[in-house]
Amino acid sequence: MPILLFLIDTSASMNQRTDLGTSYLDIAKGAVELFLKLRARDPASRGDRYMLVTYDEPPYCIKAGWKENHATFMSELKNLQASGL
Numbered sequence: 001m002p003i004l005l006f007l008i009d010t011s012a013s014m015n016q017r018t019d020l021g022t023s024y025l026d027i028a029k030g031a032v033e034l035f036l037k038l039r040a041r042d043p044a045s046r047g048d049r050y051m052l053v054t055y056d057e058p059p060y061c062i063k064a065g066w067k068e069n070h071a072t073f074m075s076e077l078k079n080l081q082a083s084g085l
Contacts, residue, residue, distance in 0.1 A: 001047040003066045006032050006077075010054045014082035025082045032077055036070075052076050 014025035032052075039045045050073050052064040063076040 001049060003049045003051060005051040005053060007053045007055075008032070008080060010056065010080055010082050010084075012082055012084040023082070025080065029077055029080060033074075036074075052080075054080065 008025070008028050010025065014023065014028070016024050018024070018027070036050070039048065049066040050064070050070075051062070051066045052073055054061050054063060063080070064073040068076075
């Protein structure tokens with residue numbers, strides 16, 4: 001059972017926008033969503049577990065542990081916000 005950990009920067013710098021107007025954080029979240037969608041197509045991924053971690057202070061940095069279900073992981077991912085400074 002592989003455990004895949006996604007570490008996402010949620011510092012204020014992730015509010016920066018690209019030339020197309022998308023924030024860096026939204027790009028990171030979209031990359032995780034795409035990875036999960038593509039990974040779900042592989043039958044070998046059925047036992048995969050995922051963790052979502054940010055640079056916040058422990059224990060607040062763990063947004064979704066490997067025992068959480070997929071819906072919880074996706075909800076926490078969508079709710080990530082850049083903050084600080």
